[in-house]
Amino acid sequence: MKLVVFLVALLPFTVQAKKYFIPNFKANWHKALEFCISLDMNLVTVESRQDHDDLVKFVQKTDKFSNATRFWLGASDLAEEGVYTWVLNSRLATFTNWAEGEPTGNDSENCVEMIHNTYVNRVWTWNDIDCRGFQAYFICEDRQSIAQF
Secondary structure (H helix, E strand, O other), X not given: OOOOOOOOOOOOOEEOOOEEEOOOOOEOHHHHHHHHHHOOOEEOOOOOHHHHHHHHHHHHOOOOOOOEEEEEEXXXXXXXXXXXXXXXXXXXXXXXXXXXXXXXXXXXXXXXXXXXXXXHOEEEEEEEEOOOOOOEEEOEEEOOOOEEO
């Protein structure tokens, strides 16, 4: 009887870094989501402090960065008031960077924006705001990153 030995090589895998894109126009949250999806992207998901810091660094290198700027993120409490989830994967938003007093709990403020406004002391903090009645820049994210073997 022959014994066949198979050697299994464990190959390292890598996960591609997130890729961001900020269009050159403002839209309400729903139109922003629709536009990102049309690009095979999604509104950005921020699930950790590292994600947040990486996103801020990206925005600071763009022409959309200023002392008073706002961006839609891909979180909302549209499904259940007060329970913020990410539109991409329906996960609870366990990492947040709410400004003081946010979220307000107002039934009409269901979508999340990130604000950098040094004039009112909001430095990359989050705010809940009306999804339809406000237009802002938005950040699309390519979430096609997969493990490669």
